[in-house]
Amino acid sequence: MAQNKKVILAYSGGLDTSIILKWLIVEHGYEVITVTADLGQEDDLDGVEPKALKTGATKAYIEDLRDEFAKDYIYPMLRSGATYEGRYLMGTSIARPLIGKRLVEIAKQEGAVAIAHGATGKGNDQVRFELAINALAPELQVIAPWREWDLMSRTALIAFAEKHDIPVNTSNKHYSMDRNMLHCSFEGGELEDPWEEPGPNSYIMAVPVEQAPNEPEYITIGYEKGDAVTLNGERLTPRQMMEQLNKIAGKHGIGRLDMVENRFVGMKSRGVYETPAGTVLHIAHKDLEGICLDREALATRETILPRYAAAVYNGFWFAPEREAMQALIDQMQQGVTGEVRLKLYKGNAWPVGRYSPHSLYCQDLATFEECATYDHKDAAGFIRLQSLRIRGYADRVSRYGK
Numbered sequence: 001m002a003q004n005k006k007v008i009l010a011y012s013g014g015l016d017t018s019i020i021l022k023w024l025i026v027e028h029g030y031e032v033i034t035v036t037a038d039l040g041q042e043d044d045l046d047g048v049e050p051k052a053l054k055t056g057a058t059k060a061y062i063e064d065l066r067d068e069f070a071k072d073y074i075y076p077m078l079r080s081g082a083t084y085e086g087r088y089l090m091g092t093s094i095a096r097p098l099i100g101k102r103l104v105e106i107a108k109q110e111g112a113v114a115i116a117h118g119a120t121g122k123g124n125d126q127v128r129f130e131l132a133i134n135a136l137a138p139e140l141q142v143i144a145p146w147r148e149w150d151l152m153s154r155t156a157l158i159a160f161a162e163k164h165d166i167p168v169n170t171s172n173k174h175y176s177m178d179r180n181m182l183h184c185s186f187e188g189g190e191l192e193d194p195w196e197e198p199g200p201n202s203y204i205m206a207v208p209v210e211q212a213p214n215e216p217e218y219i220t221i222g223y224e225k226g227d228a229v230t231l232n233g234e235r236l237t238p239r240q241m242m243e244q245l246n247k248i249a250g251k252h253g254i255g256r257l258d259m260v261e262n263r264f265v266g267m268k269s270r271g272v273y274e275t276p277a278g279t280v281l282h283i284a285h286k287d288l289e290g291i292c293l294d295r296e297a298l299a300t301r302e303t304i305l306p307r308y309a310a311a312v313y314n315g316f317w318f319a320p321e322r323e324a325m326q327a328l329i330d331q332m333q334q335g336v337t338g339e340v341r342l343k344l345y346k347g348n349a350w351p352v353g354r355y356s357p358h359s360l361y362c363q364d365l366a367t368f369e370e371c372a373t374y375d376h377k378d379a380a381g382f383i384r385l386q387s388l389r390i391r392g393y394a395d396r397v398s399r400y401g402k
Helices: 015-028 048-055 066-080 095-110 125-136 154-163 238-250 276-292 295-314 320-335 378-386 388-400
Strands: 006-010 031-038 059-064 114-116 141-143 176-179 184-187 217-224 227-231 256-262 268-274 338-345 348-355
Touching (some): 006 015, 015 031, 015 048, 031 048, 031 095, 048 059, 066 095, 066 238, 066 276, 066 295, 066 320, 095 114, 095 125, 125 141, 125 295, 217 276, 227 238, 276 338, 276 348, 295 320
Parallel strands (some): 006 031, 006 114, 114 141
Antiparallel strands (some): 176 184, 217 227, 256 268, 338 348
């Protein structure tokens, strides 16, 4: 037994973490302090503290992490331009390091001996939480009830809840969902069959394209050193940018993704993701880089993106390789300043104009009109030098075959 020893519990207020709270008390004798993170999920958190205290917690923290989440986690990741497996903007992945960091801070503040979480033994989140905790406070014990207890069915969970007077909402939740200001994810239900189309309940942050306006909307996003700082001329904080752009892009049905991905733990899973603001910012940022970044610098950055995306997705945010890649990326972003004008329409965001005071684009060189700067005859020598290797290969093939 761990009588009088404190545990910090990552607590959502839902059935699973409420059961974990009571289980830690009655089965192991811990004093439990709950921590609930507000990451812009737009849930009503007013009832979370009283529910935690009623279930047995000695203290309940409700932490507003929205500004920190946008500024120190979403924005650095967006500066990278990384997507997992070429598509997923990692809305769940990027939230876990911040939650883990705050859990550690409160654990140290309260003198706790352990941190508990409600991630299952099948998913990525258990890895992400525990890697963050191990990076920041390796001395703390981690308790993962889903890997320890025998409450492995919904029936067993509900029976435990009823035995200990934990309120149970018996209405069937259609999906397993995770939401924050960057995205909303949906898993389970009909989505477990990769052939089935997502149902109508899988639309929260973005409308179906059929319901999007029939007229396009034009917006202008201003950037400084790779970060979006203005929307239609109005200067916004990172959090404000995410909140306002989610509404604008969401009403046009932008940011929907339905994919089967490879989990870090070794299995494939299907997820439907809504990332309205993140999708528009990703597209605009990539477009602005096109006129601001040198070709070879851009190519160098592109080579590390799969590694960067894997580090974020797998939970290695606080690892030295992610920090080193971030430093390289941020250095390259120093000149990514300017504006991008986009057309939003029926699920799509198209850049239609871009400007930068640091632009490497030269209209005199690119024009199809007569140009004194560029001599067309110079191209002949360039092509001849570039073809030396190819001509050598062709000669070998003609002599000896492939």
